[in-house]
Amino acid sequence: MPISFTQSIVTRLKKEITDMEQQSASQDIKKTKALSKIKQLQKDAKLSKNPNDLSSKMSRITKLEAEVKEITISLNEMSKQLVAKKAALKEHLAKG
Secondary structure, three states: HHHHHHHHHHHHHHHHHHHHHHHHHHHHEEEEHHHHHHHHHHHHHHOOOOHHHHHHHHHHHHHHHHHHHHHHHHHHHHHHHHHHHHHHHHHHHOOO
């Protein structure tokens, strides 16, 4: 492969890896905030005496737990993709 072609692939892979790492960090922050909110809602639910309020809090907890699950799945997928892209980058750097 010509060096310029390899170099463009390397540049593209580096950009994709950087973007994915930033997205992963962002998702991780989202997950941490959601988990924190769940803990707070659980604490508030224990103290709540109003059934409607309790129901609302439990509903919100369920939504947040689903969100955390989605984020976890997304983070796992991104992690796999990052490993693959880093391996491809290493391979192309070895060629160049």
